[in-house]
Amino acid sequence: MSRRTSRRLFLIGSALGAAALGTPAIARERARLRLGYLHVVAVDGQILTGLDRGSFDREGIDFDLVEFNTGFEVVEAMAAGKLDVLSAGGVISSLLPRGGYTAFLVNDIEIATAQLWVRPDKGVTTFADLRGKRIATTRMTTAHIFLDRALRANGLAPADVEIANSSMSAAVNAFIAGEVPAVALWVPFNITVREKAPGAVKLVDASAYYPQSAVVGGWVARQDYFAANRDVFARIIRGWADANDHMLRNGKAVAGALQKKHYPQATIADIEEALAAQKMFSSREWKRLYADGSVARWLQQVSDFFLTEVSIAPATPATQYFDPSLYLATV
Numbered sequence: 001m002s003r004r005t006s007r008r009l010f011l012i013g014s015a016l017g018a019a020a021l022g023t024p025a026i027a028r029e030r031a032r033l034r035l036g037y038l039h040v041v042a043v044d045g046q047i048l049t050g051l052d053r054g055s056f057d058r059e060g061i062d063f064d065l066v067e068f069n070t071g072f073e074v075v076e077a078m079a080a081g082k083l084d085v086l087s088a089g090g091v092i093s094s095l096l097p098r099g100g101y102t103a104f105l106v107n108d109i110e111i112a113t114a115q116l117w118v119r120p121d122k123g124v125t126t127f128a129d130l131r132g133k134r135i136a137t138t139r140m141t142t143a144h145i146f147l148d149r150a151l152r153a154n155g156l157a158p159a160d161v162e163i164a165n166s167s168m169s170a171a172v173n174a175f176i177a178g179e180v181p182a183v184a185l186w187v188p189f190n191i192t193v194r195e196k197a198p199g200a201v202k203l204v205d206a207s208a209y210y211p212q213s214a215v216v217g218g219w220v221a222r223q224d225y226f227a228a229n230r231d232v233f234a235r236i237i238r239g240w241a242d243a244n245d246h247m248l249r250n251g252k253a254v255a256g257a258l259q260k261k262h263y264p265q266a267t268i269a270d271i272e273e274a275l276a277a278q279k280m281f282s283s284r285e286w287k288r289l290y291a292d293g294s295v296a297r298w299l300q301q302v303s304d305f306f307l308t309e310v311s312i313a314p315a316t317p318a319t320q321y322f323d324p325s326l327y328l329a330t331v
Contacts, residue, residue, distance in 0.1 A: 030060040031062065033061070033062075034063075034064045035063040035064065035084070035086065035087065036066045036082075037067060038070070038074060039067050040187065041278070042217060043087050043107065045107070045258065046107060046240050046243045046244050047065075047087060048262050049257070050240060052257060053242070056239035059238050061235050070167055070168060071088045071089055071090070072094075072138070072140050072141065075094060085236070086220050087219050090145050091141050091142065092299075094140050094303070094306040094310070096322075097315040098315075100223050101220050102220065103220050103323070104220075104233060104322075104324075105219040106219075106286065107217050107244075108279060108280045109211075109279040109298070110186075110215045110278055111279045112277035113142065113187045113278055114146030114184065114185070114206040114215075115187070116150055116184050116203045117183050117190070117193050117200050117202050118203050119200050122178060124182055131156060133162065133181050134161070134162045134163075135161050135182040135183065136166065136175055136184070137163060137164070137171055141168075142215055144163075146184060146205075146213075147163070149206075150184075150204055153208075168186065175197065175200070176192070176196045182203075187273070187277050188274055191265075191270050207277075210279075214298045219240075226323070237331065238331075244283055245283050248282055252272070254275075255272045258271050283331045286327070290327055291324065291328060295322060295324065299322055300318035303317075
């Protein structure tokens with residue numbers, strides 16, 4: 001029997017078996033993609049949940065997972081052609097205006113994932129005390145966006161403070177060691193601060209500026225790769241939707257599974273806090289926010305922030321780099 005004949009008989013048999021089970025008789029090749037991501041619940045919650053419950057496997061999707069420490073690193077890896085798709089936070093809005101990339105899926109709104117912590121023992125208890133002080137953070141990330149808005153909302157300009165740029169782990173370590181009196185971080189680094197700097201105080205988190213300053217994170221692919229593989233990305237969307245809706249229906253169970261399998265250094269309460277710090281919608285609720293332009297507006301306001309930091313001319317607007325059509329046709 002030739003390989004082609006054998007393959008054809010296999011597909012016919014699979015189709016008949018699927019029909020007998022009452023499932024769609026669709027034969028398709030599995031797809032494997034290099035997925036870059038950050039290991040924070042707001043970014044990888046749906047990814048890990050979908051992998052654990054077989055959401056992506058049922059869609060014939062396999063991921064080669066590549067973990068990064070910061071959003072800046074993951075977008076640079078995408079720009080260098082090292083990834084097929086990425087999932088990250090607000091930093092995606094720094095990559096997308098460059099042109100040549102498509103955002104097609106949003107994970108959540110980061111309403112309280114970014115936080116500003118201060119040390120009263122270093123003379124900082126209010127925003128006024130921050131004037132002229134060093135604040136550790138990672139530039140061009142959700143934490144940096146939040147810090148900029150928090151300062152402006154409290155009568156300070158970014159020029160009124162000194163931003164000490166480093167990886168987030170280094171920024172938090174500097175804060176704990178007392179080298180800087182303040183740190184703008186993202187969850188779950190707040191856990192480390194609470195444990196190792198018990199005198200530190202959370203001055204504010206991003207929920208104070210929601211929804212006017214909503215920051216969304218999500219999935220991005222190269223524009224040409226996305227256009228040439230829309231069926232693959234539709235399958236990713238379906239797998240994501242299954243995982244996302246499962247998370248919303250089973251919050252406590254999901255928090256326990258994430259903690260046990262993927263965040264052993266955290267407690268279940270920590271994971272529940274991280275989930276509460278992000279605003280999630282059901283896959284069907286996201287359809288309205290895609291269709292009415294809300295997501296594009298949120299993406300654009302974050303891109304506008306990044307464009308004040310790095311000049312990009314001409315900059316691609318969110319109405320062009322965000323493509324909701326595949327999601328709307330799939331979910």
